[in-house]
Amino acid sequence: MTPLLELRGLTRAYGSLTAVDHVDLAVLPGERHALIGPNGAGKSTLFATVAGTLPATGGNVVFDGHDVTALAESERARRGLLRTYQHSSLFLDCSVLDNVALAVQRVHRVAHRFDRAARRFRRTEAEACRHLESVGLAGRAGDRASALSHGERRQLEVAMVLAAQPSLVMFDEPTAGMSAAETERFAELVERLPDDLTLLIVEHDLDVVFRLADRVTVLHLGRVLATGTPQEIQADDEVRRAYLGSARAEELFTGGL
Numbered sequence: 001m002t003p004l005l006e007l008r009g010l011t012r013a014y015g016s017l018t019a020v021d022h023v024d025l026a027v028l029p030g031e032r033h034a035l036i037g038p039n040g041a042g043k044s045t046l047f048a049t050v051a052g053t054l055p056a057t058g059g060n061v062v063f064d065g066h067d068v069t070a071l072a073e074s075e076r077a078r079r080g081l082l083r084t085y086q087h088s089s090l091f092l093d094c095s096v097l098d099n100v101a102l103a104v105q106r107v108h109r110v111a112h113r114f115d116r117a118a119r120r121f122r123r124t125e126a127e128a129c130r131h132l133e134s135v136g137l138a139g140r141a142g143d144r145a146s147a148l149s150h151g152e153r154r155q156l157e158v159a160m161v162l163a164a165q166p167s168l169v170m171f172d173e174p175t176a177g178m179s180a181a182e183t184e185r186f187a188e189l190v191e192r193l194p195d196d197l198t199l200l201i202v203e204h205d206l207d208v209v210f211r212l213a214d215r216v217t218v219l220h221l222g223r224v225l226a227t228g229t230p231q232e233i234q235a236d237d238e239v240r241r242a243y244l245g246s247a248r249a250e251e252l253f254t255g256g257l
Ligand SMILES: Nc1ncnc2c1ncn2[C@@H]1O[C@H](COP(=O)(O)OP(=O)(O)OP(=O)(O)O)[C@@H](O)[C@H]1O
Pocket: 014, 017, 019, 037, 038, 039, 040, 041, 042, 043, 044, 045, 046
């Protein structure tokens, strides 16, 4: 199967520090792929370089068969490669529904241009409602975004990303700061996303990783240490060694299986 996303020798240096060091990685269509690693492994840098938030200093990002390394983040998003931002994309004074409707409108700017205003409005609203339903927020449509809890804001953010009709969504530590109940709700939400949506998730909660991911890539000191199924990763001696001394070693040994 041809990968939807392929990283070829992707490298990102900050001066003399190579935070992401010749990373090769393939994410297949429909796959849920998690990126883990001890603190400072280079996960955030890799994430930002793939999304186009940070330019690469070497190597290539190939998305849907095209080399997008030189493209801006917005152009990558237009082609279906989207990343989530922690809260920064929300209009807190607008309603939950309007936040998603605005995201829908951005996509349909061209497609709906010749519709009559009332019809365009109805279509946009119906589509926004559908996205809210798929993230479990239909009941909060009329509330202000500022009234949502931390976990609900992250759900709203997913609805807004879905409105952009992506083929690959990159989640940036989605459960960070969530309560156990919010984390559970978020994991269920991800499990319910359409099967053909490809996901790349950077996540610290290894229970969530081992529950959601089809395959896991472990970064260590900017390099790929291992890629495999959750079971393979948990049984990998090198991975265990990389996590030893990390507060998360315990999770690696006990989580998920
Ligand atoms: N803007 C920057 N300038 C210089 N060095 C940086 C910068 N951002 C990150 N680094 C360094 O690059 C390396 C990788 O950092 P990065 O944040 O990508 O790792 P991470 O795996 O996401 O870590 P964490 O799990 O702690 O978030 C670290 O050594 C970090 O100190």
